[in-house]
């Protein structure tokens with residue numbers, strides 16, 4: 267086995283394995299891999315010969331993409347995430363981003379125009395007033411962050427499926443991607459984009475979305491982990507080319523279901 271003969275792994279195998287396990291615990295369907303991962307197992311699972319750090323990374327990426335396929339297959343477009351009574355809302359609702367709260371981006375709502383591009387019929391740029399003029403819904407759901415916290419919040423806005431239909435999106439396309447006013451970006455699968463609880467949120471707890479929670483808009487999906495829910499959205503695109511994401515490109519699992 268290359269695993270036993272590589273001097274690199276003989277020296278670093280334990281550390282790599284610890285790091286790999288931590289990353290899989292963070293990113294995927296945790297229990298199976300946490301219980302069973304060994305370097306030999308990982309190499310058998312992926313058919314990769316793990317001779318250095320780069321090939322361990324490649325193997326982990328393959329496990330993670332395999333996880334995407336399994337999760338996509340398990341995802342039931344009709345199953346609803348739990349909703350909660352108002353009394354269970356977490357106050358104050360936590361803030362999180364890849365930077366601290368004093369660095370929150372402030373977007374000017376009056377001059378704001380939402381860009382819509384890719385496989386859509388109508389590419390006009392949306393004002394916030396136009397989005398508010400569409401039928402709105404409200405929902406109280408739980409947000410789960412992989413950093414180890416969850417919180418219940420109330421978001422209001424446009425059902426994302428209605429928005430996609432309104433812009434004439436190709437609903438058979440694979441991905442919907444999001445670009446944000448910070449350097450964040452992410453993308454989701456079309457079945458999740460069309461899920462009845464996936465919402466283009468304009469309000470938080472009955473008020474215009476405050477800057478820290480993603481003004482002018484965020485995508486709220488109670489069926490996905492926190493990092494899949496982009497805040498400060500400025501552009502939305504529909505595509506068949508895998509767009510990745512800010513954390514996903516650093517090893518977080520892309521499907522990111524919860």
Ligand SMILES: Nc1nc2c(c(=O)[nH]1)N[C@H]1C(S)=C(S)[C@@H](COP(=O)(O)O)O[C@H]1N2
Pocket residue numbers: 359360361362363364365410411412446447448450451478479480492493494495496497498
């Ligand atoms: N634009 C942008 N969206 C983002 C993030 C970010 O850093 N930038 N962080 C993500 C993560 S990891 C989490 S947990 C949630 C936090 O959302 P909240 O501040 O409303 O709790 O936003 C997600 N969306």
Ligand SMILES: [Mo]
Pocket residue numbers: 362410411412413492493
């Ligand atoms: Mo998160």
